[in-house]
Amino acid sequence: MIHSPLRYTIGVDLGKLRNHSALAVLERRYHAATVEEFIRSGTRGYQGEERYTVIGSDRLALGTPYPRVVQWVKEVADQYRKDLGWIVVDATGVGSVVMDLFHQADLGVRPIGLTVTTEHTSGPGGTRVNPSGYQTVSRMDLLIKLQLAIQEKKFRVDTKKCREWDALRQELAGLSLEGKRRSGQDDLAFALALAVWQGLR
Secondary structure: OOOOOEEEEEEEEOOOOOOOOEEEEEEEEEEEOOHHHHHHOHHHOOOEEEEEEEEEEEEOOOOOOHHHHHHHHHHHHHHOHHHEEEEEEEOOOOHHHHHHHHHOOOOOOOOEEEEEEOOOOOOHHHOEEOOOOOEEEEHHHHHHHHHHHHHOOOEEEOOOOOOOHHHHHHHHHHEOOOOOEOOOOOHHHHHHHHHHHHHOO
C-alpha cells in the first residue's frame, strides 16, 4: 500500500453574531517502521502507521466580516498548500454567497461545505448530500466521532503550535454528547470536530 507521507485538514467554524470564526489544523503524517520495529512485530509484519497531530487552533474577533474570514483561512491554507488535503467549512446558515467566497479564494483545494443538523443522517460516514450540494451531517455524529477519537487517543495536540489551546481545552470539557454547550463558546471545539470528521477517514 502506498501512503501519502503528509496531509493536512483544516476545519473552519464560521462565526455568527455571538460566536467567533475559528479553525483547527490536523496533520496526518505516515511513520514508516524501522527495521527493528518490523522484526519485533514478528508475523504481524508491522510496516508503519499514520499518526495525527493537531497543529493549529485559532479564532478571530467577534464580528469579523466573512471576506476577512475567507482571507484568513487562505493565509493559513497557503502554509500547507503542497500537502493540503481538505478544508471543511461549516456552511450551516451562512448561505451560498459565503461559500462562493471560499470557492473563489484559490485555497489550493475545493472546500467541502457541510450543513450540520440536529437530526441523524444517513450515507457514507453518516453524511448525505443536500439539494444545495453540501454534505449534511448531524451535530451529534460529529461530536461522537470527536469524542471517540479523544478517548482512543487517535491524535495528540502540539500545544505550542495551537495559539488558542487553553480555550480549546475548556471548550472540549464543556461539550455534551448531545452537542449542546453547558455554557460559553464552542467554536474551537467544533472546528476541531470538522477537521477530525474528514481528516481521520
